[in-house]
Amino acid sequence: MRDTAAMGSDGGIQALVESVRDELADIARKAEAHASWSLALPVAVIDARKLPTRVHETAIGTIGSVLRISRTVDHPLIQQLFVLHEEVGPENALQLLLNGEDGEEFAELWVEYREEAKGELVWGANDAAAFVTKSKACHDDGELALVALVPGHLYSCGVPIRALTI
Known part of the structure; x- marks a missing residue:
């Protein structure tokens, strides 16, 4: 997970948020009504991986029901795959790891x-825990x-409630 307010640039996430502003405003009002942070605090998940963009409301304590938590995604070899994917492309990244020193272990992890994932974007337990902490700060x-899913990436950020509800 990328812990950032930028999606390519500040304009990317802002444009995405603006495109679903009405849906986010409803969730923001509910979050604002919570005097103190708790696991029942509403958060938003924007799924922009394909059109139409969808907005999901969930409590921070049940976000795992919207975003699947992976047991393997935090493993160093899978993390290395993500880095290589960006550097050399998906096929080359897979081949490098399958043919590398830890190829057998990677093959098992990859399966x-x-x-x-079953074709869906997943996040690790570390990312999920970091988002819980982020939600308290937000x-x-x-x-x-909120968490924003775009093709191949997942971003988290906070958006001022007043900016959504004005």
Whole structure:
């Protein structure tokens, strides 16, 4: 997960948020009504991987029901795959790891990861825990915590509630 307010640039995430502003405003009002942070705090998940863009509301404590948590995605070899994917492309990344020193271990992890993901974007337990922490900071700062899924990437950020509800 990328912990950033930028999607390519600040304009990317802003444009995405603006495109679903009405849906986010409803969730933001509910979040604002929570005087203190709790696992029941509403957060938003924007799924822009394909059209139409969808907005999901969930409580921070049940975000795993919207975004699947992977047991393998935090493994260093899978993390290395993501880095190589960006550097050399998907096919070359797979070949490098399958033919590398840890090829057998990677092959087993790759099978498990694909079974977990089932074609969907997943995040690791570390990312999920970081987002829980981020949601508390967002609530303290008067922001709606959200996760944005775009093709091949996942971003998290906070958006000022006042900017959504004005």
